Amino acid sequence: MTAVLDTAPAEPKSPAAPGRGRLVLTRLLAARGATAGAVIVLLLFLLAFAGPYLTPWDYATPNYTAIRQPPSAEHWFGTNGIGQDVFAQTVRGLQKSLVIGLLVALLSTLLAGLVGACAGYFGGWADRALMFLVDLLLIFPSFLIIAIVSPKLKGAGWLAFVLLLALFNWMITARVVRSMTLSLREREFVRAARYMGVAPFRIILRHILPNVSSFLIIDATVTVGGAVMSETALSYFGFGVRPPDVSLGTLLAAGTDQAPVFPWLFYFAAGLLVLFVLAINLIGDGLRDALDPTSDRSTP
Amino acid sequence: MSASLLEVSDLTVDFGAVPAVRGVDLAVRRGETLGIVGESGSGKSVTALAVLGLLPRAAAVGGSVRLDGRELVGLPDKELARIRGSRIAMVFQDPLSAFTPVYRIGDQIVEALRIHRPQGRAAARRRAAELLDLVGIPAPERALDSFPHEFSGGMRQRAMIAMAIANDPDILLADEPTTALDVTIQAQVLDVLRTAQRETGAALVLVSHDLGVIAGMADRVAVMYAGRVVETAPVDELFARPRHPYTLGLIGAVPRLDGRGGPLVPIPGTPPAPGTVTGCPFAARCPLVEDRCRTAEPALTGDDGHLAACVRAGELAARAPRPEEVYPVPPVPPAGRPGEEILRVTGLVKTFPVLKGTVFKRRVGTVHAVDGVDLAIRRGETLGLVGESGSGKSTTLYELLALTRPEAGRIDLLGRDTAGLDRAGTRELRRAVQIVFQDPMASLDPRMPVGDIIAEPLRAQAAPRAQIDRRIPQLLRQVGLEPAHASRYPHQFSGGQRQRISIARALAVEPELLVLDEPVSALDVSIQAGVLNLLQRLKAELGLAYLFVSHDLSVIRHLADRVSVMYLGHTVEAGTVESVFESPRHPYTRALLSAVPLPDPVAERARTRILLAGDPPSPRERPSGCPFRARCQVHALLDDARRARCEQEVPLPQAAAPGVDHLAACHYPDA
Numbered sequence: 001m002t003a004v005l006d007t008a009p010a011e012p013k014s015p016a017a018p019g020r021g022r023l024v025l026t027r028l029l030a031a032r033g034a035t036a037g038a039v040i041v042l043l044l045f046l047l048a049f050a051g052p053y054l055t056p057w058d059y060a061t062p063n064y065t066a067i068r069q070p071p072s073a074e075h076w077f078g079t080n081g082i083g084q085d086v087f088a089q090t091v092r093g094l095q096k097s098l099v100i101g102l103l104v105a106l107l108s109t110l111l112a113g114l115v116g117a118c119a120g121y122f123g124g125w126a127d128r129a130l131m132f133l134v135d136l137l138l139i140f141p142s143f144l145i146i147a148i149v150s151p152k153l154k155g156a157g158w159l160a161f162v163l164l165l166a167l168f169n170w171m172i173t174a175r176v177v178r179s180m181t182l183s184l185r186e187r188e189f190v191r192a193a194r195y196m197g198v199a200p201f202r203i204i205l206r207h208i209l210p211n212v213s214s215f216l217i218i219d220a221t222v223t224v225g226g227a228v229m230s231e232t233a234l235s236y237f238g239f240g241v242r243p244p245d246v247s248l249g250t251l252l253a254a255g256t257d258q259a260p261v262f263p264w265l266f267y268f269a270a271g272l273l274v275l276f277v278l279a280i281n282l283i284g285d286g287l288r289d290a291l292d293p294t295s296d297r298s299t300p
Numbered sequence: 301m302s303a304s305l306l307e308v309s310d311l312t313v314d315f316g317a318v319p320a321v322r323g324v325d326l327a328v329r330r331g332e333t334l335g336i337v338g339e340s341g342s343g344k345s346v347t348a349l350a351v352l353g354l355l356p357r358a359a360a361v362g363g364s365v366r367l368d369g370r371e372l373v374g375l376p377d378k379e380l381a382r383i384r385g386s387r388i389a390m391v392f393q394d395p396l397s398a399f400t401p402v403y404r405i406g407d408q409i410v411e412a413l414r415i416h417r418p419q420g421r422a423a424a425r426r427r428a429a430e431l432l433d434l435v436g437i438p439a440p441e442r443a444l445d446s447f448p449h450e451f452s453g454g455m456r457q458r459a460m461i462a463m464a465i466a467n468d469p470d471i472l473l474a475d476e477p478t479t480a481l482d483v484t485i486q487a488q489v490l491d492v493l494r495t496a497q498r499e500t501g502a503a504l505v506l507v508s509h510d511l512g513v514i515a516g517m518a519d520r521v522a523v524m525y526a527g528r529v530v531e532t533a534p535v536d537e538l539f540a541r542p543r544h545p546y547t548l549g550l551i552g553a554v555p556r557l558d559g560r561g562g563p564l565v566p567i568p569g570t571p572p573a574p575g576t577v578t579g580c581p582f583a584a585r586c587p588l589v590e591d592r593c594r595t596a597e598p599a600l601t602g603d604d605g606h607l608a609a610c611v612r613a614g615e616l617a618a619r620a621p622r623p624e625e626v627y628p629v630p631p632v633p634p635a636g637r638p639g640e641e642i643l644r645v646t647g648l649v650k651t652f653p654v655l656k657g658t659v660f661k662r663r664v665g666t667v668h669a670v671d672g673v674d675l676a677i678r679r680g681e682t683l684g685l686v687g688e689s690g691s692g693k694s695t696t697l698y699e700l701l702a703l704t705r706p707e708a709g710r711i712d713l714l715g716r717d718t719a720g721l722d723r724a725g726t727r728e729l730r731r732a733v734q735i736v737f738q739d740p741m742a743s744l745d746p747r748m749p750v751g752d753i754i755a756e757p758l759r760a761q762a763a764p765r766a767q768i769d770r771r772i773p774q775l776l777r778q779v780g781l782e783p784a785h786a787s788r789y790p791h792q793f794s795g796g797q798r799q800r801i802s803i804a805r806a807l808a809v810e811p812e813l814l815v816l817d818e819p820v821s822a823l824d825v826s827i828q829a830g831v832l833n834l835l836q837r838l839k840a841e842l843g844l845a846y847l848f849v850s851h852d853l854s855v856i857r858h859l860a861d862r863v864s865v866m867y868l869g870h871t872v873e874a875g876t877v878e879s880v881f882e883s884p885r886h887p888y889t890r891a892l893l894s895a896v897p898l899p900d901p902v903a904e905r906a907r908t909r910i911l912l913a914g915d916p917p918s919p920r921e922r923p924s925g926c927p928f929r930a931r932c933q934v935h936a937l938l939d940d941a942r943r944a945r946c947e948q949e950v951p952l953p954q955a956a957a958p959g960v961d962h963l964a965a966c967h968y969p970d971a
Binding site for chain 2: 020023187188191193195197198207210293294
């Protein structure tokens with residue numbers, strides 16, 4: 001350790017050391033599970049957006065000559081009670097659910113991370129105000145509010161719906177992030193950064209959030225599945241995605257009671273949802289391991 | 301050789317496939333003190349626990365431990381329980397966790413007494429009070445009814461010793477009994493251990509990493525490395541003529557309070573991971589290594605009680621070299637002359653409110669953490685800030701680094717008053733002053749690669765990217781690491797290397813003042829020496845000024861140019877290192893210096909020790925007059941008229957003679 005003492009180096013131009021972003025990316029790409037997950041999600045998107053062009057059938061048009069047909073060469077996933085093509089419906093629903101699930105998870109986790117970290121890091125009035133907001137949103141009956149607001153948002157489309165779902169989904173996560181931040185704030189590396197003159201928001205981005213990332217990632221992967229399902233519940237009551245438009249959630253809700261007799265009405269949609277959540281979990285695990293340097297023994 | 305009381309032979313302990321202790325032989329005779337010394341991970345504590353059969357079930361213990369000829373290894377737990385506490389008693393490192401927090405101290409000692417010798421509760425309680433009195437706890441009757449948390453660390457350790465000697469054990473096992481304590485308290489506790497040993501006639505096995513403690517206490521010493529005893533000898537013999545290169549390096553690595561011993565000897569590298577080495581485990585770090593060292597592990601051999609596990613032990617015994625003759629010592633360039641003053645603190649005060657109540661908080665008291673501190677540092681100079689825990693050293697540092705208006709007093713950094721800083725001024729000072737923390741694991745973000753960690757202060761100063769990329773490899777090389785290390789994460793480094801990363805980060809923006817908060821106290825001595833040498837070299841090369849905070853006076857003596865001693869938030873003495881260490885004026889400084897053990901048994905025995913009474917008072921109380929008077933050895937001997945002055949008047953720092961850089965805040969210095 002003491003051998004290298006020359007301090008005036010005529011050093012050859014050594015390549016700059018890779019920063020954290022590059023290292024995490026390399027580790028992520030090296031993780032087989034994460035790659036598999038990403039491929040599955042990509043394929044699902046491909047299926048969702050290219051699928052409608054593969055079939056001559058429309059998701060909304062009923063065909064009274066073919067009611068409750070089992071899967072065949074003509075109707076790949078069969079047809080439902082009014083003769084709509086289940087494949088066309090499933091890919092249409094997949095479009096909605098993929099986007100809703102991913103966006104809701106992303107938005108609510110981001111919001112939870114930021115609010116929780118800010119409340120925990122700044123403390124004092126910022127903490128009190130933000131936690132008041134969190135508690136307020138927690139005691140609001142979110143379902144009711146969404147039900148009341150969603151007719152007004154009819155024109156705004158699914159994006160507004162995503163925002164609403166995200167808005168009522170982040171509070172508990174934010175509370176956990178806050179308490180994690182409270183202990184992180186006292187750690188010496190955060191204090192060191194402060195004494196170096198690093199700005200507070202940079203400290204949150206560079207030190208606090210990466211150190212709570214394991215929790216946030218797990219939370220986000222759970223939220224993806226949860227968002228698809230809560231969208232279902234809302235759709236079931238007639239809010240959110242409305243007929244004749246479909247989502248995986250509405251398809252599942254409609255197919256549940258008929259699953260024993262007409263399995264194609266339920267299992268195709270259910271299978272795709274499971275595959276989607278599974279793929280997200282794989283990506284989440286890979287990302288978590290990539291961000292946590294102690295997660296494996298091999299060095300990148 | 302008289303018959304041994306405790307005989308450990310070929311003791312092995314494995315945790316799964318990982319060997320922690322690999323064949324240890326020890327013998328303890330009645331009434332003697334055996335010191336076991338080694339760095340962290342050397343297996344010394346595991347050895348002590350294995351003797352008592354206190355290891356977790358996952359540990360496989362082999363070999364033999366005989367107490368008076370009776371085999372202890374493999375004895376059922378019930379039988380062992382009868383021996384523990386009555387024949388072999390243990391004093392643990394952390395007395396807070398060794399006492400059950402919900403029972404009174406008295407009840408716990410009474411329990412220990414009655415388990416082994418059935419007796420009436422009242423009789424046991426009387427005996428417990430006697431024991432507490434013996435270990436020097438004031439008002440023992442009242443102390444019996446106290447809970448562990450009501451005791452200070454030193455008091456708890458005394459009570460622990462009282463409990464250990466309750467049943468007149470034949471052997472006292474003390475595992476790092478003073479590591480968590482301040483030096484003046486350490487001196488008290490070591491004294492109590494000596495008393496306890498004298499009263500019970502027990503043999504003492506003292507496990508410690510501190511060569512000074514071992515030198516002062518032990519009759520014989522066993523040095524452990526990588527799970528084995530590598531050298532064992534009578535204490536004088538071991539320190540005067542070590543036969544194992546590791547022992548030699550260890551002795552050379554310790555900074556000494558008396559200033560002798562020359563440059564520190566760093567032992568290169570780190571101990572091997574257990575179970576990975578064939579041959580001598582020290583071979584990779586040894587300057588005297590030969591080819592045969594790497595093939596077979598040498599046995600522990602020697603004559604007249606001085607054994608060493610080294611193939612070249614005979615050579616070392618014959619030549620008796622000094623550590624720096626064997627180990628390569630990096631040259632430390634001479635430091636330049638100190639320049640202009642860059643930091644001046646006058647009358648700094650910081651208080652914390654003590655609040656009570658959950659809903660409505662009301663102030664019930666005030667902690668005077670810093671209560672009048674004066675400091676001054678010139679460019680290129682090292683100021684050592686010394687004090688025991690609770691003296692306000694760290695608070696002083698954090699007040700400095702806050703860069704705001706202090707509660708009272710004034711801080712001038714680089715000629716700027718921190719009370720009136722604008723944005724640009726704050727930014728400039730954030731560059732000029734950098735800090736290195738005590739625990740290098742906690743102060744480096746575990747999720748950031750080393751390159752990013754070092755780049756952080758540069759980014760905070762908005763340095764251009766090209767400059768950052770150029771600077772990182774340069775900095776890593778400067779602190780003795782490799783540029784390729786930039787893409788690794790902190791957990792992949794050893795403690796010493798992590799502290800080097802911390803230092804590299806602090807140096808990144810070319811600061812003028814480096815604040816070092818106990819930078820080596822979390823490191824083993826052999827590693828510590830390397831870091832201290834690095835600090836000295838950097839100071840000489842870069843003309844840095846250091847504010848070096850430490851509780852370890854030997855380190856301060858080794859590194860600092862000037863020293864400032866703190867007690868209870870006050871600066872009690874300040875001056876050049878030579879003047880303060882050679883002729884301390886304040887009674888506290890004198891007591892502090894005499895409490896520090898020297899790693900030299902001969903010098904250690906020759907010293908007279910000033911033992912301070914009691915513990916430092918709580919900073920919540922603010923005594924009138926001199927804050928030190930309750931414990932002061934000088935105050936106790938004064939006549940009433942002169943005592944009154946100590947009680948009424950706060951002593952102000954006064955120079956020894958006009959123009960001399962040696963202040964002491966005492967009414968009767970040099971008394």
